[in-house]
Amino acid sequence: VADRALAQAGAADEQLRRLRQEPRSQTASSPSGLQSSAGGPELLLGIPWACKDVLCTAGVRTTCGSKMLEQFVPPYSATAVRRLDERGAVMLGKVNMDEFAMGSSTENSALGVTRNPWDLSRVPGGSSGGSAAAVAAGEAVFSLGSDTGGSVRLPAAYCGVVGLKPTYGSVSRYGLIAFASSLDQVGPLARTVEDAALVYEAIAGHDPLDSTSAPRPPEPVLRTLEEGVKGLRLGLSPDYFGEGLDGEVREAVMGAVRRLEREGAQIVEVRIPHLAYALPVYYIIAPSEASSNLARYDGVRYGLRVPGDDIVQQFSKTRREGFGPEVKRRIMLGTYALSAGYYEAFYLKAQKVRTLIRRDFEAAFARVDALITPVAPTVAFRMGEKVEDPLQMYLTDIYTLSVNLAGLPGVSVPCGFSSQGLPIGLQVIGPAFGEPQILRVARAVE
Numbered sequence: 001v002a003d004r005a006l007a008q009a010g011a012a013d014e015q016l017r018r019l020r021q022e023p024r025s026q027t028a029s030s031p032s033g034l035q036s037s038a039g040g041p042e043l044l045l046g047i048p049w050a051c052k053d054v055l056c057t058a059g060v061r062t063t064c065g066s067k068m069l070e071q072f073v074p075p076y077s078a079t080a081v082r083r084l085d086e087r088g089a090v091m092l093g094k095v096n097m098d099e100f101a102m103g104s105s106t107e108n109s110a111l112g113v114t115r116n117p118w119d120l121s122r123v124p125g126g127s128s129g130g131s132a133a134a135v136a137a138g139e140a141v142f143s144l145g146s147d148t149g150g151s152v153r154l155p156a157a158y159c160g161v162v163g164l165k166p167t168y169g170s171v172s173r174y175g176l177i178a179f180a181s182s183l184d185q186v187g188p189l190a191r192t193v194e195d196a197a198l199v200y201e202a203i204a205g206h207d208p209l210d211s212t213s214a215p216r217p218p219e220p221v222l223r224t225l226e227e228g229v230k231g232l233r234l235g236l237s238p239d240y241f242g243e244g245l246d247g248e249v250r251e252a253v254m255g256a257v258r259r260l261e262r263e264g265a266q267i268v269e270v271r272i273p274h275l276a277y278a279l280p281v282y283y284i285i286a287p288s289e290a291s292s293n294l295a296r297y298d299g300v301r302y303g304l305r306v307p308g309d310d311i312v313q314q315f316s317k318t319r320r321e322g323f324g325p326e327v328k329r330r331i332m333l334g335t336y337a338l339s340a341g342y343y344e345a346f347y348l349k350a351q352k353v354r355t356l357i358r359r360d361f362e363a364a365f366a367r368v369d370a371l372i373t374p375v376a377p378t379v380a381f382r383m384g385e386k387v388e389d390p391l392q393m394y395l396t397d398i399y400t401l402s403v404n405l406a407g408l409p410g411v412s413v414p415c416g417f418s419s420q421g422l423p424i425g426l427q428v429i430g431p432a433f434g435e436p437q438i439l440r441v442a443r444a445v446e
């Protein structure tokens with residue numbers, strides 16, 4: 001990785017020399033011909049960043065936090081990674097995550113835990129815990145993570161950095177190791193909203209290599225970032241402020257809302273009546289898709305192979321040794337929910353409720369420009385506190401999951417500290433492709 005970083009730094013020097021000599025219009029076009037947004041390509045030149053180990057990096061080991069892929073070296077890079085490479089950003093290395101992005105604390109990695117830089121006895125959140133911790137500790141200027149149910153926004157909140165989960169289809173999933181394909185999105189983590197916006201502009205935009213990539217130009221977010229909240233209608237829903245929300249988190253979020261109101265935003269009460277079903281719906285849909293996606297780890301095509309007497313034994317031994325307990329739990333839940341006779345009762349029903357949740361948001365966004373909610377019910381919890389109780393762990397994502405179910409953009413931005421000095425995050429949710437307005441609101445919260 002160090003060699004690669006040095007080589008990239010050399011390439012960045014070369015690119016800088018060219019930029020000084022050539023007019024900007026010539027250097028702005030991407031060599032691969034991928035459609036990429038504007039936004040000053042030179043701004044990322046030479047900037048060191050950290051990459052969640054769920055994104056394929058050509059020639060650099062990509063483990064996904066799993067024994068199954070511990071020695072896997074991809075032959076190609078994810079589109080998001082490639083777009084950063086092309087702009088001369090320097091990838092320092094790959095960072096830790098929950099195995100296959102399943103978790104909320106980065107304690108589920110088969111390769112060791114990651115700690116919260118604010119308090120080493122606490123978790124950094126997950127599953128992009130390494131991405132958030134690296135930025136919070138000043139080890140990287142920004143990072144990429146992936147968010148299936150909150151995995152960029154939650155660790156951003158726990159580590160006091162900014163994390164953006166873009167609209168489904170706005171950042172290519174090509175080269176992102178799949179967890180739940182209808183929910184997964186790649187997103188940036190950074191110290192400021194401006195940095196996150198800059199990285200978002202670099203990685204967003206149509207990619208023919210991902211069939212779910214939106215065939216539209218990327219949203220330009222930087223140019224409206226400083227416009228403030230005057231005249232914006234911001235929704236507040238009691239559905240996000242009920243039982244289980246820590247008092248200090250509530251106070252910090254409401255304090256920020258009052259500031260936004262003073263700056264000229266209009267606060268409107270809205271309801272998301274089906275929000276209470278987001279968690280159960282997510283835990284049918286995500287494991288179902290995971291069980292299907294993870295069927296590819298058969299001991300033949302990728303990564304680990306544990307030999308057996310015959311192919312069936314090799315298959316089961318490989319999967320028994322290669323997957324950790326949380327991954328196995330999800331595969332079993334998903335296989336059950338998709339099996340004959342149960343599909344209608346569980347998976348199909350969950351899809352219908354998912355539509356109701358999406359409609360709730362559509363109705364809300366007919367009245368407001370963005371919604372303000374907490375990111376998580378509490379601040380970062382202690383390591384080991386929830387490992388024995390998966391349901392407690394799942395509840396951590398109660399405020400973030402619905403955004404993925406509805407395919408919407410959401411950003412987590414720091415809004416204060418608890419009495420113990422731990423960072424608290426605020427979430428801004430927008431309508432599909434509403435990245436410009438949610439980042440503008442987040443910028444006003446900062």
Ligand code: GLN
Nearest residue numbers: 101102103148149150151
């Ligand atoms: N914590 C959630 C889960 O375990 C979300 C993870 C994610 O967004 N990748 O599924």
